[in-house]
Amino acid sequence: MATPQGLVAIEVKDYSGWLFGSERQRYWTQILNYGKEKYRFYNPIMQNAGHIKALKEQSAQFAQLSIYNIVLFDGDCTLKDVSYSQFGTFVGYANNIMRVLKTIKGFGEAEYTDKKEVARVLREAVRNGENPVIVTSHVADVQSRNWDCPRPVISWFPRLFRIFHWRRWIRF
Numbered sequence: 001m002a003t004p005q006g007l008v009a010i011e012v013k014d015y016s017g018w019l020f021g022s023e024r025q026r027y028w029t030q031i032l033n034y035g036k037e038k039y040r041f042y043n044p045i046m047q048n049a050g051h052i053k054a055l056k057e058q059s060a061q062f063a064q065l066s067i068y069n070i071v072l073f074d075g076d077c078t079l080k081d082v083s084y085s086q087f088g089t090f091v092g093y094a095n096n097i098m099r100v101l102k103t104i105k106g107f108g109e110a111e112y113t114d115k116k117e118v119a120r121v122l123r124e125a126v127r128n129g130e131n132p133v134i135v136t137s138h139v140a141d142v143q144s145r146n147w148d149c150p151r152p153v154i155s156w157f158p159r160l161f162r163i164f165h166w167r168r169w170i171r172f
Contacts, residue, residue, distance in 0.1 A: 002118055006066030006110035007055065008101070011048040012094060014075040015041075023084040030077075044071045045089060058121050061113045068104055072097060 001008040021028025027040040052067045066088065073079065074094040084091055090100045112118060128134045 002115075002122060003101070003104065004109050005104050005107045006068060007062075007118075007122075008068045008070055008104065009048055009052050009055065010070045010072060010097075011044050011051070012072050012074060013044055015073055015077040016075050018078050018080040019073065020081045022082070023086055023089065028082075031080075045069060045084060045086075045091065055121070055125075059117060061117060062121070064111070065118075066107070066110050070097075070100055072100075 001010065015030055017030050017032040019028060019030055021043060023043070023045045026043055026046065028043055030039045030041060031037070032039070048069050048071055052069060055067060056063045056065075069086075069089040071089075071091045072094045073092070079091070079093075082091055090103070092100065
């Protein structure tokens with residue numbers, strides 16, 4: 001999104017449960033079912049930073065523009081221990097978007113050299129995001145580069161064994 005203060009790159013995630021992570025951790029943690037299930041997912045700040053990097057590579061103008069990294073969570077989630085400090089980065093809930101945009105509005109104005117170029121590149125990005133062939137190719141590319149991405153970690157132990165110390169019940 002183009003604003004007088006620069007571009008705003010918004011990453012929206014739909015998660016439930018408790019979420020933990022910081023801007024420097026490669027993976028964040030999602031906890032579900034009162035701690036019985038844990039999953040790791042790629043840091044959305046880093047993910048959006050990749051999108052911003054791709055935008056900055058479009059031209060000399062984009063390389064100089066301020067681009068704000070906004071990560072918003074929708075769904076039934078709670079940001080329990082999420083930290084970030086980098087200027088221009090915001091993490092919060094989807095219903096906080098107006099507050100984030102109001103904060104950005106207080107920053108200095110960006111120096112656009114060619115607004116038509118900005119509009120063209122953003123329109124092309126939207127078209128690419130709606131193209132199923134490009135989206136499928138992008139997903140496959142990301143998955144192939146993240147082959148070391150950890151599988152979900154599920155911490156589950158049958159309730160019976162948690163209540164009773166099962167070794168006490170074994171007789172030799």
